[in-house]
Amino acid sequence: MVKNLLFLINLLHKWLKLLNRSLNGSQMVAFTFAMLILCGSLLLMLPMASADGSSMRFIDALFTATSTSCVTGLVVVDTGHYFSWFGKLVMIVLIQIGGLGIMTLTTLLSVAVGKRINLRERLFIQESLNLNEPSGVVRLSLNVVKYALTIEFIFGTILAWHFYSALDGLTGIAWGYWHAISAFCNAGFDLFGDYASLTGHYNDITLNLCIMALITIGGIGFTVLDDLRRNRKWKKLRLHSKIVLTASAILTFGGTLVILALEYTNPATLGGMPNELDKWMAAAFQAVTCRTAGFNTIDLTDMRASSLFFMVLLMGIGASPTSTGGGMKTTTVLVLLVSTWGLLHGKRDTVLFDRRIASETVDKAYNVFTVCLLWMLGAYFLLLICDGGLHRADYVLFEVVSAFATVGLGVGITPDWNDWGKLILVLTMYAGRIGVLTFVLSFLHSKDDKIRYPSENIMIG
Numbered sequence: 319m320v321k322n323l324l325f326l327i328n329l330l331h332k333w334l335k336l337l338n339r340s341l342n343g344s345q346m347v348a349f350t351f352a353m354l355i356l357c358g359s360l361l362l363m364l365p366m367a368s369a370d371g372s373s374m375r376f377i378d379a380l381f382t383a384t385s386t387s388c389v390t391g392l393v394v395v396d397t398g399h400y401f402s403w404f405g406k407l408v409m410i411v412l413i414q415i416g417g418l419g420i421m422t423l424t425t426l427l428s429v430a431v432g433k434r435i436n437l438r439e440r441l442f443i444q445e446s447l448n449l450n451e452p453s454g455v456v457r458l459s460l461n462v463v464k465y466a467l468t469i470e471f472i473f474g475t476i477l478a479w480h481f482y483s484a485l486d487g488l489t490g491i492a493w494g495y496w497h498a499i500s501a502f503c504n505a506g507f508d509l510f511g512d513y514a515s516l517t518g519h520y521n522d523i524t525l526n527l528c529i530m531a532l533i534t535i536g537g538i539g540f541t542v543l544d545d546l547r548r549n550r551k552w553k554k555l556r557l558h559s560k561i562v563l564t565a566s567a568i569l570t571f572g573g574t575l576v577i578l579a580l581e582y583t584n585p586a587t588l589g590g591m592p593n594e595l596d597k598w599m600a601a602a603f604q605a606v607t608c609r610t611a612g613f614n615t616i617d618l619t620d621m622r623a624s625s626l627f628f629m630v631l632l633m634g635i636g637a638s639p640t641s642t643g644g645g646m647k648t649t650t651v652l653v654l655l656v657s658t659w660g661l662l663h664g665k666r667d668t669v670l671f672d673r674r675i676a677s678e679t680v681d682k683a684y685n686v687f688t689v690c691l692l693w694m695l696g697a698y699f700l701l702l703i704c705d706g707g708l709h710r711a712d713y714v715l716f717e718v719v720s721a722f723a724t725v726g727l728g729v730g731i732t733p734d735w736n737d738w739g740k741l742i743l744v745l746t747m748y749a750g751r752i753g754v755l756t757f758v759l760s761f762l763h764s765k766d767d768k769i770r771y772p773s774e775n776i777m778i779g
C-alpha cells in the first residue's frame with residue numbers, strides 16, 4: 319500500500335514537472351482545475367455514485383463536479399437523496415482539493431516524500447495562492463493544509479457530536495465532518511435533502527454558530543490566519559490582514575443589520591420567527607453565508623426583492639484573497655472605495671491605516687473589478703437568452719453572481735436550466751474560482767511592450 323502511494327506521488331510529481339516546462343503559471347492553475355473537474359465528472363457518472371444505480375448525464379456530472387471542485391454549491395440534483403455514499407465521498411474529496419488547491423496538496427506530497435521544490439514550481443504555487451511574491455510559499459502551503467485539517471477536525475468533532483444523537487451513530491459522525499469540510503471550504507453543499515439547505519434548522523444554535531465560524535475562518539484567507547498566529551496584536555499585523563479583518567467585520571455586522579431591517583416584517587422569513595434571537599441569528603447567518611458559502615436558513619424565494627439585490631452585492635464582493643472563497647474579494651472592493659473617496663476629496667494617494675497603497679495595486683483592483691463586472695454582465699445576458707423569460711430577471715442575476723462568486727446560494731432555478739445554460743454556469747464557476755484574470759491570461763501570451771507611444775490626453779467623465 320505504501321509503495322503504491324509513493325509510486326503515485328512520484329508519478330504525479332513527474333507529470334506536473336513535465337507540464338511545468340510547457341505551461342505558464344496561469345495556464346498551470348487553469349489546467350489542473352480543469353483536470354480535477356474532468357476526473358470528478360467521470361467518477362460521478364459511475365452507476366455506483368447514485369443511490370438508485372443509474373448513470374448521471376455528462377452535462378449534469380460536469381456541472382456537479384465543477385460546483386464541487388470550484389467550491390460553489392449550486393446543484394442540479396438533490397445532493398442528499400440522489401447520490402450514494404460513494405458519490406458523496408467523491409464530492410467531499412473534490413471540495414477539499416478544490417478548496418485547498420491542487421498545487422498546495424502537491425507541495426505537501428512532494429515534501430512528504432523528500433522531493434525538492436524548485437523555483438519554477440514555487441512560482442506556480444505563488445500563482446495558485448494568488449500571492450505577490452514566491453518567498454515563503456512552501457511554508458505557507460504546508461501551513462494551509464495544517465490550518466485546514468485542524469479547523470475542520472475541531473468543528474467536525476463538535477458537529478459529529480451534535481448529529482450523533484439525531485442520526486444513526488456513524489451516519490451522524492460522517493455528517494459532522496462532511497459538513498465541516500463543506501463549510502470551511504465555503505462550498506455550501508449539504509446532505510439534508512429536498513434542496514432545503516438548513517432552512518429547517520434556523521433555531522439550531524450549535525449548528526448555526528459552527529457553520530458561521532467555519533465560513534468566516536475559511537473566508538478570511540490563509541495568509542491572514544498565518545499572520546494572526548504569528549502576530550496576535552493589531553499593531554503588528556500586516557496591512558493586508560488589517561484590511562481583510564476590517565472589511566469582513568463591516569460586511570458581517572453591516573450585512574446583518576441591513577437584512578434584519580429589510581426582512582423584519584416579512585411574515586414568510588424573519589417576521590414569522592417566534593423570538594428575537596432567531597431573527598438576529600437568521601439575519602447574521604445570511605450575511606455570513608453571502609461570503610461565498612452557499613448555506614441558507616431562510617427560503618430565499620420568500621425574501622423580498624430588495625433583500626435579494628443586497629445579497630447580490632455581498633456575493634459580488636465575496637471572500638478574501640488566498641481563502642477558500644471567491645468573488646471580487648474584500649481587498650479589491652475596499653481599495654476601490656478608498657481610492658474613489660480620495661479622488662473625490664482631491665487626494666493623490668490611496669491611504670489605509672496610515673499606509674499608502676501602491677498605484678500598481680490600485681490599478682489592478684480597477685482591472686479586476688472591470689473584468690469581473692464584464693464577465694457577470696455577459697453571462698447574465700446569455701442566461702437571459704437561454705431562460706427565454708421563464709424566470710424573473712432578478713432570479714437570473716442572482717444565479718449568475720452566485721456562480722461567479724462561487725457562493726452557491728440558489729433561488730430554486732438551477733435544475734431548470736437547459737444544457738446551454740448549465741454550460742454557461744460551468745464556465746462562470748470555473749472562471750470565478752481560479753480567478754477571472756488567471757482564466758483570461760491562460761489563453762493569452764503576453765509579450766513585453768518595448769515600444770512606448772506618444773501620450774495625449776482625452777476627456778473623461
